Amino acid sequence: MHLEEKTIKSDVIYEGPIFTITHDTAELENGRTAVRDVLLHHGGVCVIPVNDNGEIYLVKQFRYPFRRVTVEVPAGKLEKGESHAECGKRELLEETGFTCREYTYLGEMLPTPAYNSEITHIYLARGLEFSKQSPDEDEFLDVVTMPLAKAVEMVMNGEITDGKTQVAVLKAARILGV
């Protein structure tokens, strides 16, 4: 089939707590072969929580690969057997302390489809009610709040750099007319 690549050989190079690395050989449509290194990941979920005043809740945390603190929508990895809908509600509650009455699926995002199997599912949460924040024992984060319009500005001017947060903010803004 036009464009298709067929797997000829696949070896697992590394299995870690967050991802697995495979080293494959694939046959291209011209009959030649190419190396395809892939990071296998179970997928993640993020949630953009918007309150009745049009403000959103974001999370500041240290991102080790960049040695910097980023501002991101609440998010987390899918646990085994967990649906992405459940996972998003769990992460929202753990990281911000909020439950929600309205929960809308905004679709999937493939962060780096060239070499990474992760799919990030995005949700919009409204009708927020504060319950109790309970991050994982070794998870350190600060919750910040700002108008959705301010977050749009920060995405557009480059202050918010996280990809899933950029997509969640810009999608929510279009839906809510911000």
Add this chain to the structure above:
Amino acid sequence: MHLEEKTIKSDVIYEGPIFTITHDTAELENGRTAVRDVLLHHGGVCVIPVNDNGEIYLVKQFRYPFRRVTVEVPAGKLEKGESHAECGKRELLEETGFTCREYTYLGEMLPTPAYNSEITHIYLARGLEFSKQSPDEDEFLDVVTMPLAKAVEMVMNGEITDGKTQVAVLKAARILGV
């Protein structure tokens, strides 16, 4: 410092053509340690080319980790010593055959900052002139064109799933009032 994680130990697990994998131990702010596996990547660039009729050019290609064909903005990896501005123009020309008179930086996107050091730089290209398409020898892709408004619809309804394309389309649409 609050939130900061300090590297205690770092080992290279794998070095491949596209990325390197490191396995680190980091000290958290509570004094405990945690494993931090990181994918090191030199970074990439994508370009959203918009013609004088408000149409954009996208690229269909096979994405091996998903065994599916995706629709994405023209993009590629940074080569050694290459600036991201040059890289974007090179990839635009190679993949679509276009050069551009106007070239605007739309900022950076971190696709998966939790475990991946890749930064994707995003450009908007206007004033397009067709020259000659010249993909790499083993690179197979089809160029498709559509109104920017149609691409926005496909991002919002989930038909366009690639993260950098979602950000590029939604940013360009805000800037151009689409």
